[in-house]
Amino acid sequence: MHRDKGKLLMIFFIFSETFFFIALIIAYVYYRNFSDATDTVAKHLDAFRAGIFTLFLIASSFTLLFSKKALLKKKYTNFKLWMALTILFGLVFMLGQVTEYIGLYQKQITLEKDIFGSSFFTLTGFHGLHVILGIIALGILFAMSFGKLKKVAFSGINGVDIYWHFVDIVWLFVFYFVYITPLL
Amino acid sequence: MSLFINIPEDKEPLPSLKTGRGKLLWIASTDHKQLGIMYLWLALFFFVIGGLEAMAIRAQLAFPDNDLISPELYNQIFTMHGTTMIFLVLMPAMVGLATYLIPLMIGANEMAFPRLNAFSLWMTCLGGMLLYFSFFAGGAPNAGWFNYAPLSENNYSSTNGVDYFLVGLILTGIGSIGAGLNFITTILTLRSPDIKLNMLPLFVWMMLVNAFLMLAAFPLLNAGLFMMLIDRQFDAHFFIPSTGGSAILWQHFFWAFGHPEVYILALPAFGIISEVIPVFSRKPIYGYKFVASSSVAIGLLSYSVWAHHMFSVGLSNAVNGFFAISSMLIGIPTGLKVINWVGTMHKGSISLSIPMLFAIAFLVDFTFGGLSGISFAIVPIDWQLTDTYYLVAHLHYVFLGGSLFGIFAGIYYWFPKISGRMLSPKLGKWHFWLFVLGFNLTFFLQHILGILGMPRRIYTYPDLPYWKVLNIFSSIGAIFMFIGMAIFFWNIYKTLKKPRTAVANPWDAWTLEWSTPSPPELKNFDEIPQVHSRRPLWDLNNPDNPDKKLN
Numbered sequence: 001m002h003r004d005k006g007k008l009l010m011i012f013f014i015f016s017e018t019f020f021f022i023a024l025i026i027a028y029v030y031y032r033n034f035s036d037a038t039d040t041v042a043k044h045l046d047a048f049r050a051g052i053f054t055l056f057l058i059a060s061s062f063t064l065l066f067s068k069k070a071l072l073k074k075k076y077t078n079f080k081l082w083m084a085l086t087i088l089f090g091l092v093f094m095l096g097q098v099t100e101y102i103g104l105y106q107k108q109i110t111l112e113k114d115i116f117g118s119s120f121f122t123l124t125g126f127h128g129l130h131v132i133l134g135i136i137a138l139g140i141l142f143a144m145s146f147g148k149l150k151k152v153a154f155s156g157i158n159g160v161d162i163y164w165h166f167v168d169i170v171w172l173f174v175f176y177f178v179y180i181t182p183l184l
Numbered sequence: 185m186s187l188f189i190n191i192p193e194d195k196e197p198l199p200s201l202k203t204g205r206g207k208l209l210w211i212a213s214t215d216h217k218q219l220g221i222m223y224l225w226l227a228l229f230f231f232v233i234g235g236l237e238a239m240a241i242r243a244q245l246a247f248p249d250n251d252l253i254s255p256e257l258y259n260q261i262f263t264m265h266g267t268t269m270i271f272l273v274l275m276p277a278m279v280g281l282a283t284y285l286i287p288l289m290i291g292a293n294e295m296a297f298p299r300l301n302a303f304s305l306w307m308t309c310l311g312g313m314l315l316y317f318s319f320f321a322g323g324a325p326n327a328g329w330f331n332y333a334p335l336s337e338n339n340y341s342s343t344n345g346v347d348y349f350l351v352g353l354i355l356t357g358i359g360s361i362g363a364g365l366n367f368i369t370t371i372l373t374l375r376s377p378d379i380k381l382n383m384l385p386l387f388v389w390m391m392l393v394n395a396f397l398m399l400a401a402f403p404l405l406n407a408g409l410f411m412m413l414i415d416r417q418f419d420a421h422f423f424i425p426s427t428g429g430s431a432i433l434w435q436h437f438f439w440a441f442g443h444p445e446v447y448i449l450a451l452p453a454f455g456i457i458s459e460v461i462p463v464f465s466r467k468p469i470y471g472y473k474f475v476a477s478s479s480v481a482i483g484l485l486s487y488s489v490w491a492h493h494m495f496s497v498g499l500s501n502a503v504n505g506f507f508a509i510s511s512m513l514i515g516i517p518t519g520l521k522v523i524n525w526v527g528t529m530h531k532g533s534i535s536l537s538i539p540m541l542f543a544i545a546f547l548v549d550f551t552f553g554g555l556s557g558i559s560f561a562i563v564p565i566d567w568q569l570t571d572t573y574y575l576v577a578h579l580h581y582v583f584l585g586g587s588l589f590g591i592f593a594g595i596y597y598w599f600p601k602i603s604g605r606m607l608s609p610k611l612g613k614w615h616f617w618l619f620v621l622g623f624n625l626t627f628f629l630q631h632i633l634g635i636l637g638m639p640r641r642i643y644t645y646p647d648l649p650y651w652k653v654l655n656i657f658s659s660i661g662a663i664f665m666f667i668g669m670a671i672f673f674w675n676i677y678k679t680l681k682k683p684r685t686a687v688a689n690p691w692d693a694w695t696l697e698w699s700t701p702s703p704p705e706l707k708n709f710d711e712i713p714q715v716h717s718r719r720p721l722w723d724l725n726n727p728d729n730p731d732k733k734l735n
């Protein structure tokens with residue numbers, strides 16, 4: 001049997017991760033909809049601004065698709081270009097999140113302020129950590145493409161791309177529940 | 185194009201600890217057999233600690249108004265006893281047996297991800313060490329193994345014990361997820377090409393279902409643990425009702441993990457029993473497909489029963505009703521499995537070896553624990569009996585009478601394969617009778633204590649009618665178990681001193697692991713064995729009467 005066990009591993013890993021994020025999202029939704037308190041964080045969030053950074057993250061999923069295609073066709077220059085763009089978009093997204101955090105902290109909205117501060121920073125923070133981990137993984141693939149380890153990059157990208165798309169999809173749910181539903 | 189490089193393993197025995205580099209070769213090992221053995225030693229080590237904690241509990245409770253142990257220390261001891269036994273004994277023992285056996289049973293030479301395998305072991309080990317380091321860092325966790333908020337929050341647990349509990353369990357949880365990932369990928373990709381899914385040994389089947397349960401259950405626990413850690417370390421408010429948080433949410437997270445965890449610890453035991461009973465009844469398992477598919481049903485249902493741990497919280501009647509019905513429902517596939525095992529024994533030529541004795545004790549005591557579990561699914565009975573010793577009795581019937589007896593059966597059964605030596609059946613009989621009788625004495629009486637109203641988690645009790653006599657007999661049963669375990673350890677120690685004399689297939693069993701020498705060399709299989717049915721070694725030994733060909 002010559003199945004790609006690395007790809008399989010990543011599929012089951014994100015299956016497991018899904019439950020982790022479901023728990024964090026449930027906490028946020030539970031506090032907003034099933035407790036007496038009113039959401040103190042939502043009114044300070046800029047959904048439009050976050051939406052623009054969301055577009056960067058979505059775009060990074062597509063650039064990653066292109067870079068994988070280029071790699072499979074052994075067009076290494078294209079691979080490097082698309083991969084660099086993917087990493088750049090990921091970094092732009094993180095920049096958006098960091099500046100958003102700084103803005104909120106300047107408005108005294110912090111992790112220990114109240115329950116909504118706690119769940120907002122925990123949920124988006126854990127997602128951010130996953131994005132950073134993804135950027136590191138993509139960075140390793142990118143760095144390897146300059147050396148002689150191209151063969152490893154082949155097997156690596158099969159898992160890393162699933163992970164990156166997963167991080168992207170999780171963000172869409174976070175964006176919907178944290179930024180969009182308060183507007184509805 | 186192959187993307188993975190197979191590192192060839194040598195045809196040589198596992199490294200000996202006595203040689204110069206032996207210890208390093210074990211610590212740095214990625215071999216599934218070595219890692220499996222280290223998992224089992226880890227479980228055994230923590231079993232000694234958790235067992236001594238249990239003995240301390242029974243010593244304190246033997247007499248009314250006893251002041252052997254202070255209330256503060258008592259809280260720490262029962263918390264650590266429960267946490268240790270579940271996360272550091274039963275889990276590593278099950279995972280260890282599976283790590284050792286899955287590749288051997290499916291004709292593979294390694295797990296799919298050997299380094300991940302080592303990572304999982306050492307994460308579990310590190311988690312256990314951190315948990316116990318709490319004793320040196322101001323006090324062990326003392327809020328019970330399910331660590332209910334807000335008792336476990338800063339205001340009520342001011343030592344660092346709960347922090348060590350949280351970090352320790354996060355690490356063991358990561359280890360368990362790693363092990364689960366490895367089991368699934370190994371079973372799906374590294375099977376001998378002959379073996380179809382409906383030919384897998386039932387132990388492997390159970391571990392496959394189990395691995396999915398682990399992947400889905402532990403992230404829920406870890407999310408809750410992280411939130412509580414953020415509560416305690418960074419002053420967040422997740423589970424603190426006085427500042428807007430929700431204590432019930434912790435209970436939901438914990439039990440949405442906790443109830444699947446019960447099945448995570450039960451399914452491997454089902455698997456072991458499904459290997460042991462056919463071999464010692466000299467018959468193939470009765471209803472292979474049912475045993476395999478009903479575990480899938482159990483796996484799915486186990487996610488819809490968690491709130492039966494929370495009937496006394498005050499959820500709505502509709503919620504209580506739903507979880508009462510689903511809890512009774514899950515009893516059906518579990519109960520029918522018992523019929524499969526009894527059906528296998530029916531008209532078989534049963535030999536009462538030690539593994540078989542433990543398997544029979546499993547059948548009796550696990551069924552009993554299941555029945556007291558059904559009684560808890562009835563909401564008014566739960567309201568009456570929850571947090572009494574009836575509950576303590578029930579959960580010990582499930583975890584000892586179920587999981588632990590299964591592990592004992594597995595250890596006696598596979599010990600000749602793992603170490604090349606047979607455990608002494610004479611000492612094994614002493615272990616069996618002392619432990620099983622002691623167990624039933626200790627915990628059967630606790631049902632009555634619970635009905636009489638004795639609450640759990642109290643460090644002492646007044647001299648009420650019958651409480652004294654029931655408690656002293658309960659503690660005497662614990663002494664029986666203690667002696668039984670001492671004999672078990674003595675048996676292992678004596679056996680490991682003897683030379684390796686076990687033959688490849690001492691029980692005349694049928695699954696692939698018995699086609700390798702005892703113990704197997706570093707490389708499991710020189711060539712992939714031919715498999716055409718569920719009992720490859722039966723076909724090999726009975727060429728004129730083989731099982732039905734399945735591929």
